[in-house]
Amino acid sequence: MGHMDSAVADDRYVAEYESARFQALRRRSNAFIAGASIVFYGWWFVGIALAAFAPGVFRTELGGPFNVGLLFLLLSFVLVVAVTVAYLRFASSRLDPASEQIRVELEGGTR
Amino acid sequence: MIVALAAPPPPPVDNTWAAPTIATGIVLVLAVVAFGLVISSRSAVRDRDDFLLAGQKLGVGQNALAHVAGGLMYSTVIIITGHVALNGFDAVLLLTAFVMSTVLAVLIYASPMRNVGGHTIGDLFALRADERQARIASAVITLLIYTMFMIIAIASVGFVASRMFTTSSTVNVPVVVTVVLIVGLAAIGMVYLGGMPGITRVLVLKVGLMIAFIAVLTIAILAKYKLNIADLLTDAEAKAVPNPRGELLETGRLFGDGATVNSGQDPWVHLSKAFSIAVGSIGMPFLFMRFYMARNGRAARQTAGWAALLTVGFWACMIIVGIGAVAILGRDAIGQIAAHRDITLPKIADELGGAWAAGALGAIALLSVGAIFAVLLLNAVLSFTQDIRAARGRPEDPAAELKDIRRYVLIIGFGSLIVGMAMMTQLTHIFIPTSIDIGGACILPAVVYSLFWRRFNTRGLMWTIYGGLGVTLFMVVFSNGVSGDPTAIFPDADFKFVDFEPGLLGTPLGFLFGYLGSVTSGERNDAAFAQMQVRALTGAAVPSGKGTVARDADGDFDRAPSEAR
Numbered sequence: 001m002g003h004m005d006s007a008v009a010d011d012r013y014v015a016e017y018e019s020a021r022f023q024a025l026r027r028r029s030n031a032f033i034a035g036a037s038i039v040f041y042g043w044w045f046v047g048i049a050l051a052a053f054a055p056g057v058f059r060t061e062l063g064g065p066f067n068v069g070l071l072f073l074l075l076s077f078v079l080v081v082a083v084t085v086a087y088l089r090f091a092s093s094r095l096d097p098a099s100e101q102i103r104v105e106l107e108g109g110t111r
Numbered sequence: 112m113i114v115a116l117a118a119p120p121p122p123p124v125d126n127t128w129a130a131p132t133i134a135t136g137i138v139l140v141l142a143v144v145a146f147g148l149v150i151s152s153r154s155a156v157r158d159r160d161d162f163l164l165a166g167q168k169l170g171v172g173q174n175a176l177a178h179v180a181g182g183l184m185y186s187t188v189i190i191i192t193g194h195v196a197l198n199g200f201d202a203v204l205l206l207t208a209f210v211m212s213t214v215l216a217v218l219i220y221a222s223p224m225r226n227v228g229g230h231t232i233g234d235l236f237a238l239r240a241d242e243r244q245a246r247i248a249s250a251v252i253t254l255l256i257y258t259m260f261m262i263i264a265i266a267s268v269g270f271v272a273s274r275m276f277t278t279s280s281t282v283n284v285p286v287v288v289t290v291v292l293i294v295g296l297a298a299i300g301m302v303y304l305g306g307m308p309g310i311t312r313v314l315v316l317k318v319g320l321m322i323a324f325i326a327v328l329t330i331a332i333l334a335k336y337k338l339n340i341a342d343l344l345t346d347a348e349a350k351a352v353p354n355p356r357g358e359l360l361e362t363g364r365l366f367g368d369g370a371t372v373n374s375g376q377d378p379w380v381h382l383s384k385a386f387s388i389a390v391g392s393i394g395m396p397f398l399f400m401r402f403y404m405a406r407n408g409r410a411a412r413q414t415a416g417w418a419a420l421l422t423v424g425f426w427a428c429m430i431i432v433g434i435g436a437v438a439i440l441g442r443d444a445i446g447q448i449a450a451h452r453d454i455t456l457p458k459i460a461d462e463l464g465g466a467w468a469a470g471a472l473g474a475i476a477l478l479s480v481g482a483i484f485a486v487l488l489l490n491a492v493l494s495f496t497q498d499i500r501a502a503r504g505r506p507e508d509p510a511a512e513l514k515d516i517r518r519y520v521l522i523i524g525f526g527s528l529i530v531g532m533a534m535m536t537q538l539t540h541i542f543i544p545t546s547i548d549i550g551g552a553c554i555l556p557a558v559v560y561s562l563f564w565r566r567f568n569t570r571g572l573m574w575t576i577y578g579g580l581g582v583t584l585f586m587v588v589f590s591n592g593v594s595g596d597p598t599a600i601f602p603d604a605d606f607k608f609v610d611f612e613p614g615l616l617g618t619p620l621g622f623l624f625g626y627l628g629s630v631t632s633g634e635r636n637d638a639a640f641a642q643m644q645v646r647a648l649t650g651a652a653v654p655s656g657k658g659t660v661a662r663d664a665d666g667d668f669d670r671a672p673s674e675a676r
Contacts, residue, residue, distance in 0.1 A: 009653040010638055016651075017641035025648060030563070033218050041389070044211050048385040051204060051362045052378035058200075058362045065344035069200055069362050076207050077423050084217050084419045088412065091222070096409060099649040106651040 016106060025098045032090055036083050043079060047072050121450040123280040128454070128461035131276050133470025134477075141316075141478050142297065148312040149305035159509040162306035162516055163230060163493045169311060169404045175417035177311045177486075178401040179425065180318035182209070182392075184483055185267035185453070186543060188321070188429070189476060192459075193452025195433025196445045197352060199359035201366050201381060203430050208388035210426050213419035215555075216393045217412065221402045223562050223647035225411035230403060230497040232396065232558065237501070238643045239561045239636075240569035246502035248576040252553055253396040253494035255580075258530075259542035260397065261487050265531030266539060267480040268294045275457055275473030291532060294477060298485040299524035302492075303517055307404065310485045317482045320475045322425055324460075329428040331463045332435035343431075347438035352447055359437070372596050376610040387544070387614025391551030394558070397490035408650045432459065439463070449598070488527065492519050538600045541592035544612060545583065552579035552617030556625050562647055565640045566629050574628030579621030586613035 016022050050057050051069065058069030156162050169177075187209065194202040227235050233249030272290035277283040301309055336343040348359045356370060357363025364370065366378040374380060393399065401418075405411035436459040437445055444462075446452045461469040496516050500507070557575045560567040586609045587593065593600050595607035645651060 010642065012653050013642035013645045014638050016645050022645065022648075026644065029648060036214075036218055040211070040214055044208075044389055045386070048204065048208075048382050051201070051366050051385075052382040055357075055362045055366065059357075064341045065348055065360055066341070067361065069204075070360060073200075073203055073207055077210065077427060080210055080214055080419060080423050083214050084416050087217055088416045091412060092409070095648075102645070103649040103651040106645070106649070106653050 012106060016102060021098065022102060025095065025102070029091075029095055032087065032094075036087060040079065040083050044076065047076065120282055122448070124446075124451055124454055126274070126278045126280050126454075128457045128469045129275050129278045129473065130461075130466040130470035131278065131473075133466055134275055134473030137471055137474035138477050141320075141474055145301065145313045145316060145478065146297075148316060149301045149309035152305045152308040152312055155308040156306045156513075159496075159512040159516060161308065162513055163489070163496070164400075164404045165307040165311055167404055167406060169406075171405070171410050171413045171417060173311060173315055174401055174405055174410075174414040175421060176318050177314040178398065178414060178418040179421045180314035180321075180479075180482065181398050181401065181486055182422070183318060183321055183425075183479060184264070185270055185476070185480055186263070188325075188479070189270075189456045190453045192429060192433045192436060193446045193455035195430060196437040196440075196455045197447065197452060198354075198364040199347075199351065199434070199437075200357075200362050201364045202433070204362070204385055205365070205381070205388065206426055206429065208385045209392055210419075210422055211389040212391070212393040213415070213422050215390070216399065216402075216415040217419050219559065219562070220393065220399045221405075221415035222408040222412035224399065224558070225402045225405050226408035226647050226650035227643060228646070228652070231400070231494050232554065233494070233498040233501065235561050235643075236557065236572055238639055238646075239567050240572040243502050243504070244569055244573060246498045248557075248572060250494050250498035250502065252549065252576060252580070253498070254491060256396055256546045256549060257487055257491040257494070258527075259539075259546045260395070261484065261491070261527045262531050262534045262539050263542050264480060264484040264487055265291060265295060265528065266535050268477065268484070269535050270453060271473065271476045271480055274453055275469070275476060287535075288532070290477070291535070292528075294481040295484065295524075295528040295531070298481045299488065299520065299528070302485050302488050302524065303520050307489055310482070310489055311404075313478075313482050314486060317475070317479050321479060322421075324472060324475055325425065325428045325432060328460060328463060328468075329431045329435075332431055332439065332459075335435075335439065335463075343435060343438055347434045350441045351437050352442045352445070359434075371591070371610050373605075374591065374610040379611040379615070383612035383615035384544070387548055387551055387612040387618070390555055390618050391547040391549070391614050394550030394554035395546065396494065396554075397487050400490055400493060432456070435459065484527075488520065488524050491523050491527075492516060495519055495523065538598070540598070541587060541590070541600070544592070545587050548583045548587070548612060548614035548617050549580060551614040552583045552621040555618065556621040559622075560625050560629070561643070564629070565637060566635060567625065567640075568629050568632050568634040568636070570632035570634065571625045571629030575621050575625035578624035578628075579617055582620050583613045583617040586616065 058067065058072065060068040062068060062071065155166065160166055191202070191206055195206065224235060227238065229235070231249050231253060233246045236245035236249055268291045269287045272287045273282050276290055277286045301313060332343070344360060351359035354364050356367030365381040368377050370377050371380045401414060402411040405414050436455050440459060440462060444458060446454045457469050457472055460472045496512065496519060553576050556579065557572060560571060560575065589607050590609045590613065591599055591607045593607065595605035596602065
């Protein structure tokens with residue numbers, strides 16, 4: 001695939017990719033994304049399956065007009081906020097410093 | 112053919128809420144403000160990337176607001192209020208699926224796609240596959256989704272005109288046609304003059320007014336119940352339209368047996384909708400193109416994050432408005448059939464705020480749907496100029512391209528307006544769900560594989576995109592949107608066997624096709640994967656050995672990093 005603009009640039013990407021620090025960054029990032037996605041979508045798929053196949057669970061009353069289904073919806077909204085805030089904080093403290101350092105070195109190296 | 116397919120007009124409804132004079136007055140003021148914003152941003156448009164991507168200089172706040180604005184349409188704001196008032200818990204569950212999908216943008220779509228760079232998903236695909244085929248795939252998906260959403264956007268202008276700019280109980284054709292024509296031409300004019308910087312400001316205006324309006328309505332409803340949510344819910348349940356499948360706040364009205372006409376596939380029908388929306392709806396090209404406009408990957412991630420938080424707040428208010436509408440108006444005043452769900456929001460606005468509130472809603476809604484048409488048009492022009500040019504192997508010439516781009520705005524804009532208006536009498540309600548299914552079956556697997564799987568290659572991409580598209584369209588043709596249902600395109604025919612939303616099967620199949628295609632092909636490029644990964648995670652653009660200018664893999668000029676940060 002003749003996409004590479006330059007073999008030199010190509011080599012430097014590969015070299016960086018194979019470096020220990022990049023692999024550590026990549027693992028940190030992938031672990032968070034995979035973990036958060038599993039928790040997040042797992043929650044949602046279990047929830048909609050309950051609504052479809054075990055409606056009795058969601059109909060369980062919790063006093064007054066409230067029931068387990070409404071609680072599930074409320075917690076889904078809370079989960080969106082929690083995952084979003086957690087990822088933004090994780091990325092700015094655990095990913096950005098390392099990725100910024102790599103970027104500066106890669107871009108500055110041949111100037 | 113077109114005449115034969117013409118949709119029957121919706122049943123008449125006694126239009127007591129519309130305030131056409133006030134709505135027209137406010138919309139004229141809004142039009143002046145919007146044109147002012149567009150004209151004042153003309154100085155920011157000097158070259159191609161200024162026009163298409165707002166120079167990649169948009170601040171996080173502005174970009175996040177515009178991103179949220181892109182998702183607020185007639186169906187997701189006005190129809191959904193009536194849906195919640197009518198179907199309660201299960202409708203709220205579907206609405207929540209839209210909120211859930213925003214997290215996908217935060218985690219996967221935003222930062223890596225901006226870091227890899229470029230203008231469309233074609234830039235990402237081209238790093239992992241044959242460039243020409245990657246570009247064509249990107250253009251096919253983007254323009255197909257554009258066409259479907261564009262037709263809906265123009266129809267939505269007609270709905271707003273019909274519901275809020277005339278008091279006629281049936282469709283007032285002269286009013287509707289006039290409004291659609293004026294709004295369509297104004298939107299094309301704004302895109303032509305202001306490009307992305309101008310339309311972004313209009314979107315911010317739109318979303319600001321829409322959020323303010325819904326927030327005031329929410330506060331008015333809560334104030335009426337003295338902040339006692341339990342009273343509000345109890346009242347809503349007592350006054351709801353009776354439904355044998357469940358109380359308003361219980362699951363069952365949509366998930367229960369018998370919710371889908373002529374179908375034995377409940378509860379899979381609505382389960383599949385809740386699945387498809389959550390995995391597919393954020394994958395719309397006209398939504399995630401926002402991330403390419405951020406200054407860098409970090410800003411793109413923050414844009415997606417703030418957009419997710421805004422979405423949570425906005426849709427939480429929409430639930431209260433929908434539940435509040437049935438609690439305050441009662442079962443006889445809300446829209447009781449699917450075709451009338453869109454009268455509930457204007458009626459509750461009228462009830463709580465009188466003619467001025469109903470008029471303001473009409474004006475904001477018209478600005479809102481017009482802005483959607485404008486931003487869709489920009490997305491089509493973006494894909495058309497960038498993907499098609501790259502697929503044809505034409506070199507880039509950013510300075511000369513601006514004139515070409517503006518010409519495409521007029522050609523695609525006028526063509527779309529004509530097609531959209533011709534389609535207004537047709538049943539097109541399957542277009543948005545179909546687009547969302549494509550988002551799950553084609554775009555999500557292709558993006559996830561491109562970003563995370565080393566082995567992914569040209570055949571994998573082709574099988575994902577065209578395989579996912581093929582099974583989705585196959586299922587749509589044999590769905591209850593096309594036949595076997597009173598609201599289908601062919602209500603008298605019945606060759607359906609798929610009542611559930613195709614995304615439920617299409618999404619896993621899209622992933623499966625991509626896997627099978629990749630492993631059956633000998634093509635493998637570890638260096639390209641390494642380059643993509645380094646770029647996606649760091650945003651680095653290594654200067655090529657020959658010059659000092661960093662170029663993307665497709666030879667695309669990447670903004671100098673010093674400027675971009």
